[in-house]
Amino acid sequence: MIEIDDLHKRYGDKTALDGVTFSVKPGEMFGFVGANGAGKTTTMRILMGVLTADSGSVLRDGRPLTFEDRRRFGYMPEERGLYQKMKVTEQIEYFGRLRGMGSGDARRATEGLLTRLSLTERRNDAVDTLSLGNQQRVQLAVALVHEPEVLVLDEPFSGLDPLAVDALADVLAERCRSGVPVLFSSHQLDLVERLCHSVGIISAGRMVASGAVEDLRDREGRGRLRVIVRDATPGWTSGLPGDITENGDEVLLTGVTGDGQEILHLAAKAGRVEHFGWQRPTLTEIFREAVA
Numbered sequence: 001m002i003e004i005d006d007l008h009k010r011y012g013d014k015t016a017l018d019g020v021t022f023s024v025k026p027g028e029m030f031g032f033v034g035a036n037g038a039g040k041t042t043t044m045r046i047l048m049g050v051l052t053a054d055s056g057s058v059l060r061d062g063r064p065l066t067f068e069d070r071r072r073f074g075y076m077p078e079e080r081g082l083y084q085k086m087k088v089t090e091q092i093e094y095f096g097r098l099r100g101m102g103s104g105d106a107r108r109a110t111e112g113l114l115t116r117l118s119l120t121e122r123r124n125d126a127v128d129t130l131s132l133g134n135q136q137r138v139q140l141a142v143a144l145v146h147e148p149e150v151l152v153l154d155e156p157f158s159g160l161d162p163l164a165v166d167a168l169a170d171v172l173a174e175r176c177r178s179g180v181p182v183l184f185s186s187h188q189l190d191l192v193e194r195l196c197h198s199v200g201i202i203s204a205g206r207m208v209a210s211g212a213v214e215d216l217r218d219r220e221g222r223g224r225l226r227v228i229v230r231d232a233t234p235g236w237t238s239g240l241p242g243d244i245t246e247n248g249d250e251v252l253l254t255g256v257t258g259d260g261q262e263i264l265h266l267a268a269k270a271g272r273v274e275h276f277g278w279q280r281p282t283l284t285e286i287f288r289e290a291v292a
């Protein structure tokens with residue numbers, strides 16, 4: 001288990017992290033989300049030992065991380081770091097050997113990743129001749145080549161086409177199933193909702209929500225009622241409880257208490273009720289409310 005415990009970090013006068021705490025379990029895919037400048041990259045750099053925190057700690061199974069631990073991690077930094085003139089295959093193998101792999105193992109792992117990430121046709125091309133999306137695939141292969149024990153990826157899905165997104169999602173899910181904790185940041189909340197078991201939402205250096213995606217959706221969904229009434233009497237919503245958002249015939253009520261039967265009664269009196277149900281918010285809706 002990776003535990004991030006009460007991290008604080010300032011850059012001069014600027015507070016970047018103000019008590020960031022969360023954990024990622026073995027076999028868990030954790031989506032780290034937050035607005036631009038919220039503190040995701042800073043947290044991941046501290047986790048990887050690229051930056052030092054002012055206070056707080058990063059633990060693995062209860063003890064502080066060492067340089068040797070981190071060598072067995074896979075990291076995709078925000079500032080992508082590839083050798084532009086080196087060929088794709090050589091590059092991936094080289095990074096495998098840097099992480100202690102023998103040349104045979106590095107070659108076999110590279111071949112597997114070239115296939116998985118659809119890079120086979122570009123294997124002998126120099127990195128600087130590749131499109132940005134293909135460079136991103138190489139960067140991912142470099143992070144994955146040594147079968148890392150933990151994966152820390154800074155926006156790995158940005159700039160990828162839908163097929164590459166699916167290929168990467170499959171690889172990450174496979175690593176997760178073998179017990180690897182996977183932490184990645186992303187602004188693609190639909191993707192995070194689809195792929196991740198857990199999520200952490202950071203805003204201005206503080207965690208504003210974290211936990212299992214389904215638990216968060218259940219928790220935040222309490223008191224949200226969606227009602228669609230066709231041919232309704234105009235103004236029928238004026239006496240309804242909670243906060244009301246109307247969109248044509250559709251009404252979303254938040255902050256509703258009780259079982260909502262009186263609302264159903266009012267809706268049925270006003271018109272033809274086409275839909276009446278409690279609604280769990282999407283991750284995007286939870287995110288908007290949490291960082292508002």
Ligand SMILES: Nc1ncnc2c1ncn2[C@@H]1O[C@H](COP(=O)(O)OP(=O)(O)OP(=O)(O)O)[C@@H](O)[C@H]1O
Nearest residue numbers: 011014015016034035036037038039040041042043
């Ligand atoms: N080297 C630095 N010097 C000064 N301020 C910095 C430095 N690096 C980051 N910051 C500031 O720290 C805060 C957190 O930045 P960070 O890069 O961690 O955010 P982020 O969540 O990764 O953002 P993004 O989604 O845009 O990548 C921001 O206000 C940023 O401007």
